[in-house]
Amino acid sequence: MKKNVLIIGAGGVAQVTAHKCAQNNDVLGDIHIASRTLAKCEAIIASIREKDSMKSEGVLEAHAVDAMDSAAVAALIRNTGAQIVINVGSPFVNMTVLEACLEAGAAYMDTAIHEDPAMICEAPPWYANYEWKRRERCAEMGVTAILGVGFDPGVVNAFARFGIDEYVPQVESIDIVDINAGSHGRWFSTNFDPEINFREFTGTVYSWQNGDWQTNTMFEVGKEWDLPVVGKQKAYMTGHDEVHSLATHYPHADVRFWMGFGDHYINVFTVLKNLGLLSEQPVKTAEGLEVVPLKVVKAVLPDPASLAPDYTGKTCIGTLVKGQKDGQPAEVFVYNVADHKEAYLEVGSQGISYTAGVPPVAAAMLIADGTWDTGTMVNVEELDPKPFFEILDRIGLPTRVKDAQGDRAWNA
Numbered sequence: 001m002k003k004n005v006l007i008i009g010a011g012g013v014a015q016v017t018a019h020k021c022a023q024n025n026d027v028l029g030d031i032h033i034a035s036r037t038l039a040k041c042e043a044i045i046a047s048i049r050e051k052d053s054m055k056s057e058g059v060l061e062a063h064a065v066d067a068m069d070s071a072a073v074a075a076l077i078r079n080t081g082a083q084i085v086i087n088v089g090s091p092f093v094n095m096t097v098l099e100a101c102l103e104a105g106a107a108y109m110d111t112a113i114h115e116d117p118a119m120i121c122e123a124p125p126w127y128a129n130y131e132w133k134r135r136e137r138c139a140e141m142g143v144t145a146i147l148g149v150g151f152d153p154g155v156v157n158a159f160a161r162f163g164i165d166e167y168v169p170q171v172e173s174i175d176i177v178d179i180n181a182g183s184h185g186r187w188f189s190t191n192f193d194p195e196i197n198f199r200e201f202t203g204t205v206y207s208w209q210n211g212d213w214q215t216n217t218m219f220e221v222g223k224e225w226d227l228p229v230v231g232k233q234k235a236y237m238t239g240h241d242e243v244h245s246l247a248t249h250y251p252h253a254d255v256r257f258w259m260g261f262g263d264h265y266i267n268v269f270t271v272l273k274n275l276g277l278l279s280e281q282p283v284k285t286a287e288g289l290e291v292v293p294l295k296v297v298k299a300v301l302p303d304p305a306s307l308a309p310d311y312t313g314k315t316c317i318g319t320l321v322k323g324q325k326d327g328q329p330a331e332v333f334v335y336n337v338a339d340h341k342e343a344y345l346e347v348g349s350q351g352i353s354y355t356a357g358v359p360p361v362a363a364a365m366l367i368a369d370g371t372w373d374t375g376t377m378v379n380v381e382e383l384d385p386k387p388f389f390e391i392l393d394r395i396g397l398p399t400r401v402k403d404a405q406g407d408r409a410w411n412a
Contacts, residue, residue, distance in 0.1 A: 002107060002368050003029030004059075006082035008067050008097055009089030010040035011193065012305040012349045013111065013150070016357025017088050018044050019347040020395055022053040022060065027365050030059035032080045034073075035089070038064040047348050067093035073100035082106055084367055086360045088150075091115040091196060095130055102134070102143055107367050109360050111150030112196070113241040120280060121203020124213050125244035131377065138377040145377040149363045151336075151355040152178055152257075153242035155397070156319045158385035159334035160246055162410065163321030165385075167332040167403060171253045172323035174246055179260040181230035182313030182340045182351060186302055188268050191352040194298040198278045201269065205239045208247035208255040219266055223258065228402060229337045230316040235260045245379040253323070272297060308350040311340035315351050332403040334410065336392075346396070355397065362391040386411075 005021050005028050007014055014033065021031045033041040041062035048060065065076050067089050077085060077100060087097045087110040094114035101108035114130040116122070122129050131147050138145045148154050156176045164171045180191065190197040205216040221237040240257035247255045272278050277293045284290050318335025336355070343354035366372035371387050380388075389399045389410055399410040 001370065002083040002373060004032075004080065004082045004084065005029065005364055006032045006034060006077060006080055006085045006106070008034055008073070008085065008087045008093065010035035010037060010044060011088070012308070012353035013088045013192070013357040015044050015047060015305070016343075016347050016349045016353050017086055017361055019048055019051070019053045020358055020361040021086075021364070022048045023055050024361065024365060024395065025054060025058045026056050027368055028084070030061075030081065032059070032061050032063060032076075032082060034063040034065040034067075034076060036064065036066055038062055051346075051348070053347070068096050070096045070099040070103065073097055074103040077101070077104035077106050084364050085109070086364060087111075088357065088360065090193065092117050098131075098134060098145060101145070102137060102141055105141070105143060107144040107373065109146040109149050109363055111148065111154060111356055111360060113148060113153070113244070115196075115199065117280070120199055121239065124206050125248055126241065127244050127248075127379070135377040139375070142375040144367055144372070144374050146363055146367070146372065146374075146383075147377065147379050148241050148245070149360050149380055150357075151317055151359055151397075152176060152240065153245070154359045154380050155336065155355075155392070156317065157242050157246060157380035158383070158388050159319035159399070160250070160321060161381040162385040162389070163319060163332045163334050164250070167401075168321045168323040168325055168330045170324040171250055171321060173254040173321070174250060174256070175320040176240070176242060176257045176318075177225055177227065177235055177320065178258065178317045179225070179227060179230050179233045179235060180315045180352060181233060181260075182311055182315065184307040184350070185310045186307065188264070189302045189307055190304060191307070191350070192304050192356070194301045194304075195294055198269070198272075198294060198297070199280065200240070201238065202273060202278050203239060205237055206243060207237060207239075207257070208243060210254070211251065219261070225258070227316045227318070228335060228400070228407060229314055233260045246381060249379070249381055304353070305349065308344045308348060308353075311344060311350040314339050315355060317355060332401055334399065334401050336397050336399055338397065358395060358397050359392065362388055362395060365391055
């Protein structure tokens with residue numbers, strides 16, 4: 001049994017994660033929240049107190065730490081007695097936090113792939129560039145590391161594994177579809193950190209098709225999807241983390257990721273990119289001031305956390321698995337629908353943060369009881385999805401399946 005959680009990060013996703021840890025502190029034990037800005041951690045704690053989220057009496061503390069400093073993070077892990085570290089900070093800190101967990105012997109998890117701030121869209125498979133290089137060390141030291149255990153990546157990987165195991169054993173294609181049919185009422189904003197959001201869409205779009213990596217440009221390949229609850233929505237093939245692990249574990253299947261975008265987002269994105277304002281490379285102003293255009297854009301856009309009070313509508317995120325079973329064509333769509341307003345009322349965050357912040361708490365609970373305490377590094381599709389779905393059902397993200405027999409709960 002492992003107990004006591006250290007949450008790295010203090011943004012919108014961290015707020016959800018902290019609330020959900022508090023709601024389940026009878027299983028998870030002490031809760032610590034750490035970020036460079038102590039006041040942000042304290043604000044999350046105040047929100048937990050305001051909503052009376054703590055299930056039982058226990059430790060709930062804020063800490064200041066530079067997550068880029070592995071030694072400082074390792075010291076904090078030891079000082080707090082944390083045995084489980086949930087990294088929901090910037091993807092730039094993944095490797096330093098993982099190194100700290102290796103040094104301190106704590107279980108590690110994150111919700112997105114590591115990124116080098118100086119590089120965009122490295123060669124596939126992305127996990128091989130950083131995370132998987134540390135897999136042997138995790139195994140040697142008996143350290144559990146669960147990679148990409150947000151929603152996408154994360155839950156959608158579990159959807160793929162479940163769809164293949166239960167419905168489509170001869171898998172031929174895996175399509176992940178992420179639709180946000182909500183509205184925040186702002187002229188333009190991103191749903192999570194603008195810098196990370198834009199970096200995701202300025203590079204090459206990698207997909208795994210016909211047994212090899214295929215390349216496209218952003219918004220080059222679009223398709224209309226007809227999905228449960230949100231209906232017909234246009235989505236575009238996009239490069240994304242889970243493609244790179246699923247393609248490795250299911251190399252005989254085509255693996256693609258699709259994300260919904262409205263025309264307004266595409267127009268604004270295109271203008272910003274064509275003007276060079278999405279570049280991560282520094283430029284000098286006429287006054288000799290050196291600035292990074294992408295960071296300037298981030299500074300002038302709304303904080304994604306500020307969108308939550310006005311957000312309405314729903315998300316639909318799922319995995320479509322196609323192939324054969326018993327010699328016959330087979331397919332299944334495994335999915336979740338989340339509501340922005342319900343998320344805000346419960347934890348003070350919008351639905352995008354909610355879908356990303358709840359899954360690592362479910363994973364932490366499975367590490368705590370030993371079910372997912374692997375003692376090595378894994379991606380989510382390597383783990384039994386059923387215990388994961390059972391906890392997600394209980395704590396706010398129910399899983400459903402849609403196939404030729406109808407639409408129902410995954411365990412109906």
